[in-house]
Amino acid sequence: MTDVNQPPLLSIEHINKRFPGVRALNDVSLTFHSGEVHALLGENGAGKSTLIKVLTGIYAKDSGDITLEGRKVHIKNSQDAQNSGIRTVYQEINLIPTMTVAENLTLLDQPRRFGMIRWRSAHSQAREMLARVGLDIDPNSLLVSHSIAVQQMVAIARALGSKARLLILDEPTASLDSDEIARLFGLMRQLKAQGMAIIFVTHFLDQVYAISDTISVLRNGSHVGTFKTRALSQTELVGHMLGKDLDMLQHEQRDITETEEKPVVLSLSQVGKTGMLKPVDLNLRQGEIVGLAGLLGSGRTELCELAYGAARSDQGSKTWLGQSLPINTPKQAIEQGMAYCPEDRKHRGIIAELSVRENLILALQSSRGWWSRIPMAEQQAVVSEFIERLSIKTSDMEKPIGELSGGNQQKVILARWLVTNPKLLILDEPTRGIDVGAHHDILNIIRELCEEGMSLLVASSEVEEIVAFAHRVVVLRDRGKVSEIVGNQISQKSIIQAIAQ
Amino acid sequence: MRLKRSMRWEARTLAPIISLFLLIVGTALVVPGFLRLSIVDGHIYGSLIDILHRSTPTALIALGMAVVIGTKGIDLSVGAIIAICGAVTAVLTASTELHPLIVLGCAVLAGMVCGLWNGTLVAVFGIQPIVATLILMVAGRGIAQMITGGQIVTFHSDFINAIGNGFFMGLPARVVLAAVIIAITVLVLRKTALGMFLEAVGGNSEASRLVGIDSKLLILMVYVFSGFCAALAGVIIAADIRGADANNAGLWLELDAILAVVIAGASLSGGRIYLGLTIVGALIIQTLTTAILTSGLPAQYNLIVKASIILLVLLLQSRVTQNFIKTRVQAFRRSSDAQ
Ligand SMILES: Nc1ncnc2c1ncn2[C@@H]1O[C@H](COP(=O)(O)OP(=O)(O)OP(=O)(O)O)[C@@H](O)[C@H]1O
Ligand SMILES: [Mg+2]
Numbered sequence: 001m002t003d004v005n006q007p008p009l010l011s012i013e014h015i016n017k018r019f020p021g022v023r024a025l026n027d028v029s030l031t032f033h034s035g036e037v038h039a040l041l042g043e044n045g046a047g048k049s050t051l052i053k054v055l056t057g058i059y060a061k062d063s064g065d066i067t068l069e070g071r072k073v074h075i076k077n078s079q080d081a082q083n084s085g086i087r088t089v090y091q092e093i094n095l096i097p098t099m100t101v102a103e104n105l106t107l108l109d110q111p112r113r114f115g116m117i118r119w120r121s122a123h124s125q126a127r128e129m130l131a132r133v134g135l136d137i138d139p140n141s142l143l144v145s146h147s148i149a150v151q152q153m154v155a156i157a158r159a160l161g162s163k164a165r166l167l168i169l170d171e172p173t174a175s176l177d178s179d180e181i182a183r184l185f186g187l188m189r190q191l192k193a194q195g196m197a198i199i200f201v202t203h204f205l206d207q208v209y210a211i212s213d214t215i216s217v218l219r220n221g222s223h224v225g226t227f228k229t230r231a232l233s234q235t236e237l238v239g240h241m242l243g244k245d246l247d248m249l250q251h252e253q254r255d256i257t258e259t260e261e262k263p264v265v266l267s268l269s270q271v272g273k274t275g276m277l278k279p280v281d282l283n284l285r286q287g288e289i290v291g292l293a294g295l296l297g298s299g300r301t302e303l304c305e306l307a308y309g310a311a312r313s314d315q316g317s318k319t320w321l322g323q324s325l326p327i328n329t330p331k332q333a334i335e336q337g338m339a340y341c342p343e344d345r346k347h348r349g350i351i352a353e354l355s356v357r358e359n360l361i362l363a364l365q366s367s368r369g370w371w372s373r374i375p376m377a378e379q380q381a382v383v384s385e386f387i388e389r390l391s392i393k394t395s396d397m398e399k400p401i402g403e404l405s406g407g408n409q410q411k412v413i414l415a416r417w418l419v420t421n422p423k424l425l426i427l428d429e430p431t432r433g434i435d436v437g438a439h440h441d442i443l444n445i446i447r448e449l450c451e452e453g454m455s456l457l458v459a460s461s462e463v464e465e466i467v468a469f470a471h472r473v474v475v476l477r478d479r480g481k482v483s484e485i486v487g488n489q490i491s492q493k494s495i496i497q498a499i500a501q
Numbered sequence: 502m503r504l505k506r507s508m509r510w511e512a513r514t515l516a517p518i519i520s521l522f523l524l525i526v527g528t529a530l531v532v533p534g535f536l537r538l539s540i541v542d543g544h545i546y547g548s549l550i551d552i553l554h555r556s557t558p559t560a561l562i563a564l565g566m567a568v569v570i571g572t573k574g575i576d577l578s579v580g581a582i583i584a585i586c587g588a589v590t591a592v593l594t595a596s597t598e599l600h601p602l603i604v605l606g607c608a609v610l611a612g613m614v615c616g617l618w619n620g621t622l623v624a625v626f627g628i629q630p631i632v633a634t635l636i637l638m639v640a641g642r643g644i645a646q647m648i649t650g651g652q653i654v655t656f657h658s659d660f661i662n663a664i665g666n667g668f669f670m671g672l673p674a675r676v677v678l679a680a681v682i683i684a685i686t687v688l689v690l691r692k693t694a695l696g697m698f699l700e701a702v703g704g705n706s707e708a709s710r711l712v713g714i715d716s717k718l719l720i721l722m723v724y725v726f727s728g729f730c731a732a733l734a735g736v737i738i739a740a741d742i743r744g745a746d747a748n749n750a751g752l753w754l755e756l757d758a759i760l761a762v763v764i765a766g767a768s769l770s771g772g773r774i775y776l777g778l779t780i781v782g783a784l785i786i787q788t789l790t791t792a793i794l795t796s797g798l799p800a801q802y803n804l805i806v807k808a809s810i811i812l813l814v815l816l817l818q819s820r821v822t823q824n825f826i827k828t829r830v831q832a833f834r835r836s837s838d839a840q
Contacts, residue, residue: 353772
């Protein structure tokens with residue numbers, strides 16, 4: 001394992017980085033060793049992604065030194081980072097959606113002969129890279145045609161594609177299922193054994209303990225401390241991250257009141273779409289939380305899309321509060337009081353140029369219509385309330401949302417729907433990239449809303465999350481519903497069994 | 502924090518305003534009497550008024566262009582629409598007995614139909630805006646020629662001529678007309694949520710669709726609006742010369758309009774609409790043209806000088822320059838703090 005006497009592979013000293021109104025990194029010094037998985041942890045907006053982007057030359061640091069193998073380096077752009085043997089999977093997938101999987105994988109070092117790309121060997125290279133991460137997809141398919149989880153795996157495959165000394169993974173598991181995570185961890189252990197240094201950012205503490213050797217914690221841009229994973233308890237870790245203690249066990253317990261008697265809000269009968277989802281029956285009662293579980297590509301996202309009308313179903317019918325209604329477009333869904341928070345935050349959630357305020361108010365404004373603009377004072381009141389409630393970290397509400405940290409963007413998008421006070425909220429991977437503290441707050445807010453009568457349909461790759469609050473779990477496989485688990489039968493074990501059968 | 506924010510906001514928005522100011526001051530130094538205004542028969546005259554007068558067509562189509570570009574589109578056909586609407590105005594006035602208001606209505610309608618065509622191609626058929634509007638850019642002048650029968654059609658109508666060269670409460674009537682249209686547009690976009698919806702559609706149309714914004718309808722409307730603005734510009738240009746020239750009316754004006762939008766700081770990838778600054782941009786372009794003409798610079802240098810100064814404004818606006826200035830200012834502050 002790590003030899004403390006061995007000089008570090010990479011050390012950073014006194015790094016500072018400011019953005020207008022924020023001190024994203026404040027005199028941070030860290031060392032990374034070969035053959036070590038180093039977890040970089042901290043709340044949303046703590047500065048993890050910024051540190052990584054400084055390391056890979058995407059952001060220019062204001063001051064500080066970076067030393068690689070004893071030599072001072074000046075990494076000015078991703079090309080420099082590549083040449084120094086640094087490979088990165090960024091938090092927001094930075095592949096090119098309109099290119100094929102193979103093109104994305106081989107973009108950087110295409111096999112050439114006489115300056116011409118050799119497509120045949122590019123393809124076999126791409127296939128090899130995909131096989132390595134256990135992905136069985138057509139390399140000629142367009143990247144956009146795949147779910148976020150698959151795109152994430154492609155990004156990982158690309159980072160692992162060529163020899164590197166340092167691998168940086170910024171929340172790579174945010175939308176992965178347990179199978180892919182296990183495979184990724186296997187690969188990470190293998191690379192570690194070969195002497196690679198790995199920096200791993202995540203909000204899943206169990207994963208931190210499963211894979212990391214060392215933990216460094218950032219808080220508000222400052223380095224709080226570096227610890228041996230074995231010597232740090234989870235409670236201590238959370239304490240360091242949040243700067244206060246949090247009762248971690250609270251949301252793990254099932255605390256659920258049954259809702260059989262309540263009226264049905266949305267009922268799907270044999271709703272499906274060719275090539276997307278096999279016909280599904282589903283009833284959602286008032287105040288009920290229904291979880292959607294299943295493997296990657298099992299049809300979770302597709303079911304959410306069809307229920308909301310984001311995609312138009314070509315089979316079956318929908319009933320809303322006992323009436324048969326055509327809910328085929330988002331507009332119609334919103335008019336009835338539905339809300340949908342999609343999985344792909346970057347492409348389908350945020351509007352990067354618009355401010356936090358505008359992003360947060362957008363759904364409410366759209367439900368009121370363009371002619372009745374919400375008065376500025378009211379907008380500001382609503383927005384500051386939610387910035388407070390979800391502890392959204394932003395220097396001010398007029399900041400473009402694209403400049404917020406990933407987790408904070410996710411909170412704004414959630415808030416966008418919570419302010420509309422929906423009758424039915426559909427969430428696809430709602431807590432993607434959200435830190436432990438906020439995770440807890442968000443689950444509480446959602447529970448509260450459901451007690452007030454809101455229904456919730458939630459797709460999640462985190463089985464624990466579903467177990468923690470679902471009244472009913474719908475299990476999907478191969479783009480169809482396979483079973484439903486109700487009430488006391490719901491447990492991590494029963495869900496995993498149903499998925500695997 | 503509040504102060505800081507407004508400063509950040511100003512740094513970017515001030516650039517075009519300062520550029521216009523410097524341009525006017527600079528010209529005034531070179532051209533004596535540039536700032537002089539005089540009142541003759543109750544009407545204001547002077548170089549500055551002349552600039553306002555001449556910039557109305559550009560300002561109007563830049564207004565439409567700003568909104569189109571805000572939704573991630575572009576409208577290359579406005580110059581051609583100007584020719585079509587000018588032709589409609591001229592032919593109807595010269596060869597029919599229709600009331601001038603009806604003629605005006607027909608011209609505006611023609612412009613809006615052109616916009617509807619563009620909008621349909623973009624919003625309904627999903628053709629890329631640059632390609633979709635290129636079609637009318639090419640075909641439009643042909644249509645205008647068909648309307649005029651290939652001739653330069655001249656006409657006379659006191660009412661329409663007044664739009665081109667008349668006065669309203671001491672100011673040129675066309676300036677008043679353009680100001681009213683601009684004011685109404687600003688009010689509608691900023692006092693309703695329409696401006697935000699358009700920017701949302703331009704920033705991310707899929708995310709906008711999911712929050713229930715009807716992006717297709719909005720995009721359609723935006724091109725119709727651009728056609729409407731171009732129609733007014735077409736009428737003004739035709740009224741100015743009392744005739745319609747299908748080949749030359751509004752030629753290359755779409756490029757000036759795009760420039761005005763870019764000078765205002767908007768990105769061609771959409772998401773932000775700056776109406777006021779776009780008008781400032783249009784004024785910069787016109788001031789430059791007038792300044793060059795009145796400064797007695799040999800005519801062959803006009804275009805080069807104009808392009809150079811616009812390049813300068815754009816370079817000042819660019820992110821690289823702004824970052825450079827920012828880091829310099831920060832370094833300066835730090836060193837003065839340290840002392
Ligand atoms: N391009 C930018 N412009 C302005 N501010 C930025 C920019 N990028 C990041 N910030 C700010 O810097 C701070 C740190 O952000 P960073 O993305 O590093 O957080 P993070 O630790 O990765 O959080 P998360 O867990 O949510 O991903 C945040 O307050 C964020 O708003
Ligand atoms: Mg991050």
